[in-house]
Amino acid sequence: MSWVTRLQPDLILGRPVVSLTPDLLQQYHLKGLVLDVDDTLVPLKAAEASEELVQWVKQIRQVATLWLVSNNLSENRISGIARSLNLPYITSAAKPSRRKLRQAVTAMNLPVEQVAMVGDRLFTDVLAGNRLGMFTILVEPMVDPALAVRSYPVRTFEVWVSQALGVSLTAKQQNLKNPDKS
Numbered sequence: 068m069s070w071v072t073r074l075q076p077d078l079i080l081g082r083p084v085v086s087l088t089p090d091l092l093q094q095y096h097l098k099g100l101v102l103d104v105d106d107t108l109v110p111l112k113a114a115e116a117s118e119e120l121v122q123w124v125k126q127i128r129q130v131a132t133l134w135l136v137s138n139n140l141s142e143n144r145i146s147g148i149a150r151s152l153n154l155p156y157i158t159s160a161a162k163p164s165r166r167k168l169r170q171a172v173t174a175m176n177l178p179v180e181q182v183a184m185v186g187d188r189l190f191t192d193v194l195a196g197n198r199l200g201m202f203t204i205l206v207e208p209m210v211d212p213a214l215a216v217r218s219y220p221v222r223t224f225e226v227w228v229s230q231a232l233g234v235s236l237t238a239k240q241q242n243l244k245n246p247d248k249s
Contacts, residue, residue, distance in 0.1 A: 076205035103186035106208035134171040
């Protein structure tokens with residue numbers, strides 16, 4: 068597997084996770100989502116989910132099984148977010164390691180091809196999901212409005228390196244390279 072293949076998301080949403088619809092999941096035959104937490108579901112410093120995110124989870128839960136898998140080491144913070152969403156979770160995932168992702172997929176009792184890894188980072192979320200054979204979805208980070216002007220130097224660097232390697236990150240194309248990956 069080349070670096071381009073490992074870093075290329077199957078779907079580039081170009082918007083935050085709450086824009087991911089049940090119709091899109093059904094279009095790609097997805098029955099489960101492994102969700103990154105920091106900057107994918109909530110801003111980095113947030114301790115609980117927004118009402119918008121709670122409503123999105125209720126909607127998505129009707130068509131897919133959901134798990135939170137975070138690299139964050141704070142059991143206290145991640146468990147609080149998981150409780151506010153009523154979702155199972157795993158902390159200290161060490162993505163791009165596949166071990167904790169595999170644990171979540173196994174708990175879902177679904178084939179790995181029917182589960183998407185959803186995150187805002189290429190070198191952790193997308194890389195880990197692709198290494199495991201999951202469908203991968205890159206979303207725009209959730210940003211605290213008070214910090215909206217803040218830059219994301221690590222993410223910016225990841226995007227730059229990925230594009231230099233030949234990864235296409237054009238949101239409009241939504242990368243339909245494998246629409247029937249299931």
